[in-house]
Amino acid sequence: MATRKLGLPMRVPSADGLPERVTIWEVGPRDGLQNEATTVPVEVKLEFLDRLAAAGLSVLEATSFVHPKWVPQLADAERLLAGLTRRDGVRYPVLVPNQKGLGRALAAGVRDVAVFASATEAFARRNLNSGLDAQFDMFTPVVTRATAEGLAVRGYLSMCFGDPWEGPVPVEQVVRAGRRLLDLGCGQLSLGDTIGVATAGHVEALLRAFADAGVDPSVLAVHFHDTYGQALANTLAALRRGVSTVDSSAGGLGGCPYAESATGNLATEDLVWLLDGLGIEHGVDLDALVATSAWMAERLGRPSPSRVVRALTG
């Protein structure tokens, strides 16, 4: 297919109040790799991060300081950060689950962290061994110390649309939990559709509820999974509501195209293709990114779930 040579997609900026620029929050090295069956050597991760930065991505969620027992794929967090060549203008946030994780991150010289909360009681109990309210007791000292140390803190809020145990999640409940994370001191809130059940109308309703609660869309990010094929349509709905930070995963890392259920993150390449078509700036060199994802797919021994990667490397 010769389409890339022809400079497609055609740039046709939409008039409907879309942001001029979007920040892509690249989660492949953390959220992607922690969900891959294959554990990647630290040298490969370092090359991956460097290639992603070279491709123009300005936020790379590098790793997680969760206990290695839970996420063995990221057990090398200290070694990774010690080996990282930081590029100017690039942020390398890491996930910290608790005070111990924050301590490890600070010792490794991290300046940018993210905490992970649940919007539902059931997921808080299962994933965090905590209740919906009690989880904030766990985060408060983490966020307080991080902000006191001058770190940027992002709050992830998971199960914002549906929960496998509770079903659809009322938007008011999500807004309440999100407001608490922001009030604690999180500078950004990433709204996660952890099981991929969101649809465009639900996304709009949730973002409208946040606006009604006085939360500016500039502090919000969206984090969609493509379980039911809705991730990019949901992203489009969020952009129309003024959101300008979008989480995605290079090559769709974390979702396996051979698996019966492909539950991976939105692929960064598919997002870039949409943004290019809408004339929205993002700073990413698509060819360099596709080459990087194709290279990583070889390391993982399976094709990329990203449609753009498959179309451009076919």
Add this chain to the structure above:
Amino acid sequence: MATRKLGLPMRVPSADGLPERVTIWEVGPRDGLQNEATTVPVEVKLEFLDRLAAAGLSVLEATSFVHPKWVPQLADAERLLAGLTRRDGVRYPVLVPNQKGLGRALAAGVRDVAVFASATEAFARRNLNSGLDAQFDMFTPVVTRATAEGLAVRGYLSMCFGDPWEGPVPVEQVVRAGRRLLDLGCGQLSLGDTIGVATAGHVEALLRAFADAGVDPSVLAVHFHDTYGQALANTLAALRRGVSTVDSSAGGLGGCPYAESATGNLATEDLVWLLDGLGIEHGVDLDALVATSAWMAERLGRPSPSRVVRALTG
């Protein structure tokens, strides 16, 4: 994953002028199967059509009367139509490429046909052995006879966004070609993104241009391919512009999940999931449809490219 039992996705109708009801124009039996490597026996096609109708799809593009040399997968068009049990309230349109094809269709008792035109010079020359203008000389007697016989006629317009030889296609050129098909007597015009390069802003721009040219969105349909993962986001953009007929293919037929480049149609199940979430009526029983696509995937010896099918049958 227990999500289906919980009745997800949550229905959150959007306020932004979406249609209340969408007609799904199911192209799997024709556009899907003609692009599959495996040729399916006529008995399987008949069962497929009957199961799709039983699942609530009201328009089933059944086959094509193109010369068997070009599309051997559909060489059984006469046998298929002779064996078809037509259900009340279900339309079974067929593709007719020329006068000879129309003659065969009429002899087979068809009441609903579609013609296939190109929006670009290059594709008209390659696919139709004709020029952009000259192709209308070919269609005029076909559409004239079909309407005189009281048939409903749909006009497909391909390469409406990009063309592999010409690159991006100007919207004015597409509107001009589309107007000619409507003026000839086509009751509906399906705008095709044959190579999957459309993005949401481009879709909006094209539909705006049709509106400016006095074409009501009620006579338009959209036909997207998921080559670059944009099909559902493009559909959402079209719904917002008032389009209420959407082409899709059960189980994403025509696109192979193992191929390096997945160029298939939008999967009907992924579309239904979006429409369900938006509270838009469509009449389809998703579980019955998913079961049908899973059954057909077995006949074809490969998994379905539809994310919804994979998620719900995993």
